[in-house]
Amino acid sequence: MSRFNRFTLTGLVMLALLIIAPVVIAQTDWSGGLPLLTRIVIYALAVVSLDLIIGYGALVSFGHAMFFSLGGYVVAVLLHHTNMGDTIFGWEGTNSALLLWPLALLACALLGLVVGYLALKTRGVQFIMITLAFAQMVYFVLVSLQYYGGDDGLMMDMRNTMPSIQLDDPWAFYYLALTLLVVWVLFCRLIVNSRFGLVFQALRQSERRAVNLGVNPLPFRLTAFVISAVGTGLAGILWANYAEFVTPDMATWAKSGEFLAIVTLGGLGTLLGPIAGAAVFIGLEQILTIWTEHWMIVMGPMLVLIALFGQQGMLGRYLKGGRHD
Amino acid sequence: MILFIEQLLNGLQYGAFLFLLASGLTLVFGIMGVINLTHGTFYMIGAYCGALTVALTGSFFMGLLAAMAGAGLYGLLVESAxxxxxxxxxxxxQVLATLGLILFTNEAVTLIVGRAPIFMNIPDFLSGSVTLFPGLAYPLMRLALIVVGLAVALFLWLLVNHTRFGMLVRAGADDRQMVDALGVNMRWLYMSVFGLGAVLCGLAGVMAAPLLAVEIAMGERILITTFVVIVIGGVGSIRGALVGAMLVGMVDSLGRAYVPQILTALLPYSVADTLAAGLVSASIYVLMAFVLLVRPYGLFPARS
Amino acid sequence: MTEAGVSAADVSVLSLDQLHKAFGALKVTDDVTLEVRSGEIHALIGPNGAGKSTLIAQICGEMRSDAGRVSFKGRDVTDLSAFKRARLGLGRSFQTTQLCFEFSVLEHVILSLDCMEGGSFNLVANPRNDAALREEAMHWIGKVGLTGRESRQVANLAHGERRQLELAVSLARKPHVLVLDEPMAGMGAEESARMVDLLGELKGEYPMLLVEHDMDAVFTLADRISVLVYGRVIFTGTVDEVRRNPEVRSAYLGDEAC
Structure with a gap:
């Protein structure tokens, strides 16, 4: 079976599961089901974006939590001012998602542009350390923002509003998040197979060859980095609306590490693998936290095992196989 | 003026402390090409071993030994496992595995010692302060940290440039296959370097313990600052680690002292206060950004 | 044949003028002056460690020169980066194969064609579905004798086939000069012979700078030969002149070439 078909098949199965799961869970008396699924979908959006640059570009960003937090904070802070009746540079503010979300995404794109430009001057270990360091800077800046709650974070009085969709309704919110995930995965898939994507992937496989074909690496890598930042920012926006709460914890190195772990667990360079990774990781987290508050004692060694033995991840072998003779 | 000199000394002290951590990390990367996040964990283990031993025996030297031994042994365990x-x-x-080890170790330490921070007293012979010149009395413990940092720098310089071990380390950083081909036991070399890095972390931990609270998350916070140091200095270079550590130490210490003053003088208090807090915490990262703009591979790139 | 080839077209396409490069005290490229004329195959030979790879890196822009100039098609490219030189039409192959191993042969040649202007930022169009691109890619795949292999993944190609693909990837860009770094390296006798035939067919169409250890191949293909020893060009001349030159023989060729 060709790779295209495997991708389509896996994607459809996943989509069917994610559509049906809340309905099935609603038949039981488990109230945590829909929130859990919502978290999985939001995380999936972030890690699919991360997979775009790690799996296809070998750009191991250890700082993607900075975009996750920035997306959330922009939305929460603007909402805060609007509700306080403040004006923001003479603008009375809004609660409309159609305005706030693009603004937040723009902020993520700008941060991605600056951090990416600096970090992409290097490769490998330096790239990892630099992305981590800038994320930590964002974390410290968020902590220092006493006006917006500092360490404690900032509550959102309500979710953003959207015409004809009730974001306050958990069902509507879940299916909106799922729709965004589907659109984003299709967009990433388009990019990967595009003329841009061909060059971007060539840079990972042999930078020397690509350069000697006339390719200037930086603009390609930077473009992908910014796209990835925007996707992760969108996840942050959804998270802020889901939790109705943003804290500097969204920007911690541990969050960035979690994203890395999920991508690897699911399968690098597959786009769909990380979604499965998110489901397993978040699900496991849920189970372990119920079992013991010291769940890291289990999760830690699991990460070690994933690193040591999980070469292809859960779906890597299947999704990357079946192509070429 | 006095304040300025005091801030310089603080910067020097923070720099010396960062160097203890950065030198090992940069060596491990330079020779083995490994990014090791557990470096901060070794520092935490060292601080705990030191503080607990001092509490038990009352002897700072026992604490010093325990910290270096504890961190070193844990380092060897992590390396070989x-x-x-x-x-x-x-x-x-490498990032994932060492991240997992951090999470595991933090939780294990919590289970064994508990979540409450531990405080370690400054040993008697290092308590009090010295009057460096009229008007400036500087704590002896902080001076001791500066001396230890400089001593380690000297020790590493001698070790790397004037011993057979150092020759292998330098050769290994340039060409792993070549050293391997010479019949040198790379396992032994790797373990020694990794262990040495961990021991230095232990040393940093026990020296810092009297100045800070010994707690679970202390390792990661300092780890990321250490990354900034070696990115600035040039990954793999000990000289770069020294220069980077001093730069970061100075910028951090002077930034904390002067940025709020300058901003409050220029801007209305409410704005200045928030802005200063943000700027101070971002200062070393801004420094890193500037270095990257000019020298992407750091001030002393180890490999051309 | 060699004499005729040189006199017919002596327009210089690629020329190196007093090029220098040193690593510390070691002079790797020492005052090298050399030109590749249109239509000729100019071979560069020399013992291991003569500085051939460094010189190629300087020509292609992967390494900065300490002094001297590199001109390409009459334009000074000394300060241009590698990708800009490539866009001007400087094609090359590598000593150790540099290919994208996860692509199929066809994808790789399409990539090469699609990068003529430095690559596209089109995030939507799939170049694999572009019939014109496919057709042109197939032409070059056929040219190097890889027809039937186009859907094979590069990682699964035999060594010789990878060398052929490298050539296809370079040729597809219609280069104005080809710098070939040991194209026969690691090949068996049969594969080598096929590559020599192939390069012979391309001769005249593309000026080439051929770095090669295989003396039979060099003497078969080259119009002129430069001999590089310890970073210096000790002699440049036709095949016969090189064969006869006593200095070259003692420095490099020894008895084997007599």
Whole structure:
């Protein structure tokens, strides 16, 4: 079976599961089901974006939590001012998602542009350390923002509003998040197979060859980095609306590490693998936290095992196989 | 003026402390090509071993020994159980595995010692302060940290440039296959370097313990600052680690002292206060950004 | 044949003028002056460690020169980066194969064609579905004798086939000069012979700078030969002149070439 078909098949199965799961869970008396699924979908959006640059570009960003937090904070802070009746540079503010979300995404794109430009001057270990360091800077800046709650974070009085969709309704919110995930995965898939994507992937496989074909690496890598930042920012926006709460914890190195772990667990360079990774990781987290508050004692060694033995991840072998003779 | 000199000394002290951590990390990367996040964990282990031993025996020297031994042994354990299998793997897997080890170790320490921070007294012979010149009395413990940092720098310089071990380390950083071909036991070399890095972390931990609270998350916070140091200095270079540590130490210490003053003089208080807090915490990262703009591979790039 | 080839077209396409490069005290490229004329195959030979790879890196822009100039098609490219030189039409192959191993042969040649202007930022169009691109890619795949292999993944190609693909990837860009770094390296006798035939067919169409250890191949293909020893060009001349030159023989060729 060709790779295209495997991708389509896996994607459809996943989509069917994610559509049906809340309905099935609603038949039981488990109230945590829909929130859990919502978290999985939001995380999936972030890690699919991360997979775009790690799996296809070998750009191991250890700082993607900075975009996750920035997306959330922009939305929460603007909402805060609007509700306080403040004006923001003479603008009375809004609660409309159609305005706030693009603004937040723009902020993520700008941060991605600056951090990416600096970090992409290097490769490998330096790239990892630099992305981590800038994320930590964002974390410290968020902590220092006493006006917006500092360490404690900032509550959102309500979710953003959207015409004809009730974001306050958990069902509507879940299916909106799922729709965004589907659109984003299709967009990433388009990019990967595009003329841009061909060059971007060539840079990972042999930078020397690509350069000697006339390719200037930086603009390609930077473009992908910014796209990835925007996707992760969108996840942050959804998270802020889901939790109705943003804290500097969204920007911690541990969050960035979690994203890395999920991508690897699911399968690098597959786009769909990380979604499965998110489901397993978040699900496991849920189970372990119920079992013991010291769940890291289990999760830690699991990460070690994933690193040591999980070469292809859960779906890597299947999704990357079946192509070429 | 007095304040300025005091801030310089603080910067020097913070720099010396960062160098203890950065030198080991940069050596491990330079020789083995491994990104090791557990470096901060060794520092935490050292601080705990030191503080607990001092509490038990009352002897600072016993604490010093325990910290270096504890961190060193844990380092060797981590190397032989996990890191050695990842030398030739992508950095992503090194990050994941060592991240997992951090989470595990933090939780294990919580289970054994508890969540409450531990405080360690400054040993008697290092308590009090010295009057460096009229009007400036500086705490002896902080001076001791500066001396230890400089001593370690000297020790590493001698070790790397004037011993057979150092020759192998330098050769190994340039060409791993070549050293291997010479019949040198790379396992032994790797373990020694990794262990040495961990011992230095232990030393840093016990020296810092009297000045800070010994707590679980102390390792990661300092780890990321250490990354900034070696990115600035040039990954793999000990000289770079020294210069980077001093730069970061100075910028951090002078920034904390002067940025709020300058901003309050220029801007209305409410704005200045928030802005200063943000700027101070971002200062070393801004420094890193500037270095990257000019010298992407740091001030002393180890490999051309 | 060699004499005729040189006199017919002596327009210089690629020329190196007093090029220098040193690593510390070691002079790797020492005052090298050399030109590749249109239509000729100019071979560069020399013992291991003569500085051939460094010189190629300087020509292609992967390494900065300490002094001297590199001109390409009459334009000074000394300060241009590698990708800009490539866009001007400087094609090359590598000593150790540099290919994208996860692509199929066809994808790789399409990539090469699609990068003529430095690559596209089109995030939507799939170049694999572009019939014109496919057709042109197939032409070059056929040219190097890889027809039937186009859907094979590069990682699964035999060594010789990878060398052929490298050539296809370079040719597809219609280069104005080809710098070939040991194209026969690691090949068996049969594969080598096929590559020599192939390069012979391309001769005249593309000026080439051929770095090669295989003396039979060099003497078969080259119009002129430069001999590089310890970073210096000790002699440049036709095949016969090189064969006869006593200095070259003692420095490099020894008895084997007599």
């Amino acid at each position: 996990v890191v050695r299998w990842l030398y030739n793997r992508d950095h992503l897997y």
